[in-house]
Amino acid sequence: MNGKVSTTRTKLERGRSALGPALELVHTGRAPTRAVLTSELGVTRATAGAVAAELEALGLIRVDSRPGSAAGSQGRPSHRLSVRESGPVAIAAQVHADGFRAALVGLGGRLVATAPGCVTVTADPAQVIGEVVDDCARLLRDSGLRCVGAGLAVPSAVAEPEGTALNPLHIAWPAGAPVSEIFADCVREAGIPGPAFTGNDVNLAALAEHRHGAGRGAQHLLCVATGHRGVGGALVLDGRLHTGSSGLALEVGHLTVNPEGRPCHCGGRGCLDVETDPLAFLVAARREPGPEESLLKQAGDLLRTEYEDAAVRGAAEELIDRLGLGLAGLVNILNPDRIILGGLHRALLDADPERLRAVVADRSLWGRSGSVPILPCTLDHNSLVGAAELAWQPVLDDPLAALA
Amino acid sequence: MNGKVSTTRTKLERGRSALGPALELVHTGRAPTRAVLTSELGVTRATAGAVAAELEALGLIRVDSRPGSAAGSQGRPSHRLSVRESGPVAIAAQVHADGFRAALVGLGGRLVATAPGCVTVTADPAQVIGEVVDDCARLLRDSGLRCVGAGLAVPSAVAEPEGTALNPLHIAWPAGAPVSEIFADCVREAGIPGPAFTGNDVNLAALAEHRHGAGRGAQHLLCVATGHRGVGGALVLDGRLHTGSSGLALEVGHLTVNPEGRPCHCGGRGCLDVETDPLAFLVAARREPGPEESLLKQAGDLLRTEYEDAAVRGAAEELIDRLGLGLAGLVNILNPDRIILGGLHRALLDADPERLRAVVADRSLWGRSGSVPILPCTLDHNSLVGAAELAWQPVLDDPLAALA
DNA sequence: GCGGTTTGTTTAGTTGCGGCACAAATTCAG
DNA sequence: CTGAATTTGTGCCGCAACTAAACAAACCGC
Secondary structure, three states: OOOOOOOOOOOOOOOOOOHHHHHHHHHOOOOOEHHHHHHHHOOOHHHHHHHHHHHHHOOOEEEEOOOOOOOOOOOOOOOEEEEOOOOOEEEEEEEEOOEEEEEEEEHHHOEEEEEOOOOOOOOOHHHHHHHHHHHHHHHHHHHOOOEEEEEEEEOOOEEOOOOEEOOOHHHOOOOOEOHHHHHHHHHHHOOOOOOEEEEEHHHHHHHHHHHHOOOOOOOEEEEEEEOOOOEEEEEEEOOEEOOOOOOOOOOHHHOEOOOOOOEOOOOOEOEHHHHOOHHHHHHHOOOOOOOHHHHHHHHHHHHHHOOOOHHHHHHHHHHHHHHHHHHHHHHHHHOOOEEEEEHHHHHHHHHOHHHHHHHHHHHOOOHHHHOOOEEEOOOOOHHHHHHHHHHHHHHHHOHHHHOO | OOOOOOOOOOOOOOOOOOHHHHHHHHHOOOOOEHHHHHHHHOOOHHHHHHHHHHHHHOOOEEEEOOOOOOOOOOOOOOOEEEEOOOOOEEEEEEEEOOEEEEEEEEHHHEEEEEEOOOOOOOOOHHHHHHHHHHHHHHHHHHHOOOEEEEEEEEOOOEEOOOOEEOOOHHHOOOOOEOHHHHHHHHHHHOOOOOOEEEEEHHHHHHHHHHHHOOOOOOOEEEEEEEOOOOEEEEEEEOOEEOOOOOOOOOOHHHOEOOOOOOEOOOOOEOEHHHHOOHHHHHHHOOOOOOOHHHHHHHHHHHHHHOOOOHHHHHHHHHHHHHHHHHHHHHHHHHOOOEEEEEEHHHHHHHHOHHHHHHHHHHHOOOHHHHOOOEEEOOOOOHHHHHHHHHHHHHHHHOHHHHOO
16 A cells, blocks of 8 residues: 555646746736736746746747836836737637637737627537637638637536536537537647637636626626526636536526526526526516527617616516525625626616615625625627637646647 | 835745645645655655655654554555644634533644533623633643644634624624634633634534545535524535635525525525524424524434434425425535535435435436535534634644744 | 565755845936 | 936846655565
């Protein structure tokens, strides 16, 4: 019983350990100058200088030492740090009910190029993913930029480590489709370099909002959003996506928010999923629901343009109350320091922010948590940017190893 | 706009960075020999040797190099590592509805000495905490051992960073009592060296079970338990207690588990809190509840001795179904890889494990998560040991700095 | 007793980073 | 315009934590 099977795990991850944290600070915009980088990293100026120079040599950031660029306080102005414009990019792809989309995303969440790809999503994941990866490969070729990897956002929980989509029901894919493997295969066949990752769209949206949007600075960020059908949730803890032990955390759709509510396929009734999605809103407002892939737009337009209508307003208030109950339950369990809402939930927050905040405060037990800020998502294409974050992550963790 | 206010955060925490992880491995029993320590740390044998020697020099562990102690496989037998018997201890105290308790706890969660202190808890937190700290100080004096700090477990959520007890209702303390400050003051006045910490009892029980009990090896450990009244929850993520942004996470008592259930003071009805605690069990079994501070014992005895009684069994099955619904909700949100149950919930699991597992599997959406193991707590005095873990934590994080 | 195996120990680098001293670039006071 | 004050960048030294490699020690089976 001496020792273990593995002989002597060599530790080659030694290269300048502050490199990753430094890049992350520049990436998230928290280190605009070298002086700030120095204090944020908690190292000496000499070390921060060496780190910044190395990141510049890797082609990731730009160190602007020309004087006169910054003014305001006294003392020697610090060198400005910024993401390099023509630096490497990550491939980002997203599949949703009303089509798919491809993009190239640089450091800092900068959209370098996008391809709309407004094609109807078919029931065959391999075909859809193949098409979107083709779009990605074309974008990359046209740009001539270096690529660090690829990320895909899908509207379904993704089980880890298998990488299977467990409930892609609203896009008519078979449950359990091995989307992660399909995407990785397509990426490899298309000649796109670097690793490939797949994640749930709301998770990735939350990640993007945390780094570049309304979630910046939050330590316990809760994100809840609706697409066309169903509700998704995500939690970002200390800058890392919390996906649970097998990728299935924050499946918040089946919290009970209305004991007398309509039955849900999960076996319960009055679940958040069926009580606060666009379909529920349209039904409550007594409107005829249109095609499934445009429910979000229909509900959102209705909410914005006819809020004076009694039926619309009543439906909105009902949904706000239900959503508030669900958020309060999540606050009691997760105790986040910020909540951001997307999709129709964002529109509901915009319609009557005070009502939603009041319900959450009333039903989350402690006043302190009750006062948790609730904000709308601010980023365009946040799932897409989040998919790119997945691909950037290895570089952020260890730039030297990832770019070797 | 150059730099920040803070000048140059000095980084004096440099002393042998592998020291903390190494001590944690010995503390949790995951490094029985120096060879295992070497592979677990991922360092060379030389480094592991130096680290072990330094921990021994600090008086924390024992390195047993006498040959012949270990046999079984071929090759030179490795030196055995163990917690030092007469090493330093942490002070542990617990307040609960039926009294308080004091103890000294060594590394490895070893109870060195305990004082029962079976006194009725009064409505004055300062008085109760003062008495229990006196017991602690007496234990420490009598033992003659070195002390690294003190920890207190209370049956209430503790808000951070204020350290106030938010809902110590079942022990008749005022809501918002500054228990953390009271405890720290008492500890200082009693001449007990080291820092003082306060935490929720279920949180601390979960921490102790994770390191020394049924939760060992779990990466996402969920713990749910009932005392005499109400339900508490805790989550241990990657070895660290997850208490949310202000210490109020895992307040799981107000998940809806019975839409037609009895009203709860939170404003809802059918909450886990009022549907699955000992009082609910006694009422469902049509028994007369005894005094509040012995409800757990009364319910547990009833469950164990009269399970054949139809009313008792019916009540148990009803509570199991409600508990299962609550656990399923938590599984959907947190996706733990292990669940452990304490108090009456533990007894309910023992009574009919299959029924509980079936309900959780049925109502947690994905089969994979549905098969999450559900186990009973195994440690005696787990809250007490957990309180000591709080006090040990600085030593585990940086032994050199904490013992300086 | 002898090879094979696993572990402990010693020695000699390697390196990331703190500490320090000094140079550079700006503001502010006069 | 000049000089002091302030803040930042840079070069150099040294420490301390670690790796790598070679060797010694303690067990096994034959």
